[in-house]
Amino acid sequence: MADTFSLQRVLETFRSSLSEKKEVYMKYYIAGWQELVAFMNSLGNVFSFISKDVVSKIQILENFLLGENRSHYVTIQSMVKYELENDLVDLTKRGSHPESGCRTLLRLHRALRWLELFLERLRTSTEDSKTSVMCSDAYNESLAQHHPWLIRKAVGVAFCALPGRDTFFDVMNAGDHMQVVALLGESLPLIAEVYQITEDLYAKNTLLELP
Numbered sequence: 001m002a003d004t005f006s007l008q009r010v011l012e013t014f015r016s017s018l019s020e021k022k023e024v025y026m027k028y029y030i031a032g033w034q035e036l037v038a039f040m041n042s043l044g045n046v047f048s049f050i051s052k053d054v055v056s057k058i059q060i061l062e063n064f065l066l067g068e069n070r071s072h073y074v075t076i077q078s079m080v081k082y083e084l085e086n087d088l089v090d091l092t093k094r095g096s097h098p099e100s101g102c103r104t105l106l107r108l109h110r111a112l113r114w115l116e117l118f119l120e121r122l123r124t125s126t127e128d129s130k131t132s133v134m135c136s137d138a139y140n141e142s143l144a145q146h147h148p149w150l151i152r153k154a155v156g157v158a159f160c161a162l163p164g165r166d167t168f169f170d171v172m173n174a175g176d177h178m179q180v181v182a183l184l185g186e187s188l189p190l191i192a193e194v195y196q197i198t199e200d201l202y203a204k205n206t207l208l209e210l211p
């Protein structure tokens with residue numbers, strides 16, 4: 001992974017994650033999250049409890065991707081099929097498979113919706129828009145409904161430490177504000193497509209509420 005965050009690279013990674021058959025390659029999905037975590041780490045220690053959680057989930061998925069059953073973890077579709085056919089998923093309460101690929105990826109999948117909503121707000125924001133408000137509105141509309149009160153409070157505190165809109169635009173390393181807005185316009189449909197494909201797959205297999 002390169003040192004400097006680049007929105008273009010996130011875009012390329014999510015683009016690479018989609019196969020011709022519209023399956024999602026785990027390798028690139030994870031790589032996309034690694035880029036995003038690198039960005040979050042650059043924001044300071046107040047976000048470390050969030051990035052630690054994402055990193056641990058990435059690690060669980062990477063272990064599957066490199067492990068002895070790796071041939072079943074090439075795409076999200078093959079992972080779901082393999083884990084369900086072999087009873088490797090705790091479907092109603094946590095039991096003998098508390099860290100299945102399906103439940104771990106579901107947590108990142110929900111966060112991808114937050115990202116989509118946040119970036120859309122950033123894309124359409126004006127000079128006086130506040131990143132903390134955009135971030136927390138996107139959070140309340142997505143991830144918050146899956147988090148207990150304590151996490152929601154801690155996340156709310158972290159949002160107050162977010163840098164302003166100009167800093168966000170600069171760290172994306174995509175040129176001036178107009179270029180960033182254009183690149184966000186290009187990236188968002190891709191992120192939305194990856195999200196929707198995963199959402200439909202999980203819905204079809206009744207996996208959207210995995211414990």
Ligand SMILES: CCCCCCCC/C=C\CCCCCCCC(=O)N[C@@H](COP(=O)(O)O)[C@H](O)/C=C/CCCCCCCCCCCCC
Nearest residue numbers: 007036037039040049050053054107108111114143151155
């Ligand atoms: C393009 C540049 C701008 C955007 C860059 C954003 C970079 C964001 C990187 C990561 C986003 C956060 C992903 C959070 C994943 C959360 C997964 C989760 O829900 N975990 C909880 C449930 O897990 P289990 O207990 O069931 O295993 C876990 O309890 C939560 C722990 C920590 C709180 C997570 C809060 C997420 C808030 C999302 C906003 C992040 C703000 C980042 C600032 C840019």
